[in-house]
Amino acid sequence: TVPDAPDDTAATDPGGPAADGAELIRFDKVTKRFGAHTVLDALDMTVHSGKHVTLIGPSGSGKTTILRLMMTLLKPDEGTIMFNGDYLTHEEKGGRLVPAGERHSRAVRRNIGMVFQQFNLFPNMKVLRNITEAPVHVLGLAKDAAEERARELLDLVGLTDHLDKYPGQLSGGQQQRVAIARALAMRPKVLLLDEVTSALDPELVAGVLDVLRDIARSTDITLLCVTHEMNFARDISDCVMMFDAGRVIEFGPPEQIFTAPEHERTREFLSAVL
Ligand code: ADP
Numbered sequence: 612t613v614p615d616a617p618d619d620t621a622a623t624d625p626g627g628p629a630a631d632g633a634e635l636i637r638f639d640k641v642t643k644r645f646g647a648h649t650v651l652d653a654l655d656m657t658v659h660s661g662k663h664v665t666l667i668g669p670s671g672s673g674k675t676t677i678l679r680l681m682m683t684l685l686k687p688d689e690g691t692i693m694f695n696g697d698y699l700t701h702e703e704k705g706g707r708l709v710p711a712g713e714r715h716s717r718a719v720r721r722n723i724g725m726v727f728q729q730f731n732l733f734p735n736m737k738v739l740r741n742i743t744e745a746p747v748h749v750l751g752l753a754k755d756a757a758e759e760r761a762r763e764l765l766d767l768v769g770l771t772d773h774l775d776k777y778p779g780q781l782s783g784g785q786q787q788r789v790a791i792a793r794a795l796a797m798r799p800k801v802l803l804l805d806e807v808t809s810a811l812d813p814e815l816v817a818g819v820l821d822v823l824r825d826i827a828r829s830t831d832i833t834l835l836c837v838t839h840e841m842n843f844a845r846d847i848s849d850c851v852m853m854f855d856a857g858r859v860i861e862f863g864p865p866e867q868i869f870t871a872p873e874h875e876r877t878r879e880f881l882s883a884v885l
Contacts, residue, residue, distance in 0.1 A: 634693075635660040635801060635833050636681070641690035643676055643857075650676050652857040653690065660800070663827050663834040665844040667868075668854030669880060674837040678803045681835070682725055683716040694719055695800055721749070724799030728810045730790040732778040738765070739774040742793045750797065757796070764792035767829075768822045784815030788822050795826070802826075804836040816840070823847065841885055845869055853877045 636658040643651040651673045658664050666674040679685045680692060683699065692699045701708045702715040711719075732741050742761035746752040752760070765771050768788035778786050787807055794802055804823070808816040820843045827834060827847040838844055844851055844865060851868040853861040853876070861874045869885075872878050 633659050635695055636835070637693040638677075639691045639693070641680065641687045641692060643673070643680065643685065644688050650857050651680075651687075654858065656852070656859060658801075658833060658835060660833055661831050662849045663836070663847045664850045664852060665836045665838055665848045665865075666852050666854055667838070667841070667844060667880070672854040673857040674854050675805055678725065678805050678835065678837060681723055681801075681803055683711075683720055686710065695722055721797070722800040723803065724794035724797055724801070725803040725805065726787070726790050726794050726807050728806050730778070730783070730786040732786055732789055732793070734778050736777075737774070738770065738776055738778070738781070738789050741778065741789055742796045745793070746796050760796055761792070764795050765789075767795075767825065768792045769818075782815055783811045784818045787811065787815075787819050791819075791822060791826070795830075795832070799832070801833040801835060804834065804838070806837050806839065808838075808840060839884065841869070841881070853880070855880075 634657055636656070638654050638656040641651055641654045642649065654673075654677075656677075666677065668674060676685065680687060681694070681699070687700055691701055697719050698708070698711065699716065699719045700711055702711045733744065736744065739758060739761050742764060743754065743757035746757040746760065747754055762771070762774070765774055768791055770785060770788055770792070773781060773785060778789065781789065791807075807823075808819050811819065820840060823843070824847055826832065834847070836844070836847075848865045850862055851865050852859045853868060853872070853874065855876045861868065861872060861877050868877065869881065872881060
């Protein structure tokens with residue numbers, strides 16, 4: 612996993628570069644501004660299929676913005692994002708590359724799952740139905756098949772005994788584990804995790820991180836995580852990307868970033884959080 616040099620043909624070739632199967636996410640010179648504030652500054656980033664990548668860095672450095680761009684909750688001001696061989700941000704119309712319409716975004720986004728800080732479960736649906744709802748209504752899966760899949764996922768996140776409860780009857784940690792199961796039920800190619808433990812009471816954090824460690828170990832899903840949990844990042848990451856002011860200032864395997872960071876800003880950040 613390397614934010615490598617941009618391919619100059621990628622932004623202009625309407626078909627995009629041939630999908631080689633290995634490259635799942637590619638940001639090419641992505642700039643995002645809010646007013647006069649440049650949050651991401653011509654960011655190049657590549658994530659390969661099956662890898663576990665964590666984004667670390669000071670608050671406000673643009674990490675969550677990356678996940679929100681991937682969910683098409685935001686649009687870049689400049690640059691392109693490719694996912695799974697398709698443009699997420701653009702589509703081809705009349706031989707030209709134009710900003711993607713909602714239908715195109717939705718189709719590409721279907722293979723992207725996200726878990727938020729605030730679990731965002733459907734409060735009026737029991738746990739099982741929270742998980743089966745999208746597979747049935749979006750993917751058209753039969754109810755029985757969706758329930759079977761949901762039960763397997765509840766087993767994976769350790770909540771088999773709670774499938775008949777409402778979210779309000781569960782602890783925050785349990786709700787977050789349901790949210791993880793719900794995201795996985797759509798069989799996404801990548802799971803985006805946005806500080807998924809930061810809204811939890813401290814004693815509930817470890818259970819959620821253990822579930823994620825399990826998922827990292829036992830599935831081939833690609834993970835892109837924004838986290839302040841440095842031990843977790845060290846455990847699960849193939850690659851850690853250090854952000855500062857909308858740029859990746861350093862990246863590499865966790866043993867390199869955590870034990871021998873090259874950048875002064877990385878050293879400062881790590882000494883403040885470790
Ligand atoms: P991080 O995840 O690294 O903490 P974010 O990506 O959340 O950083 O935010 C980067 C910067 O963009 C912050 O300064 C934040 O205040 C700003 N920002 C994020 N979303 C918006 C928005 N919708 N409108 C204005 N500013 C925003």
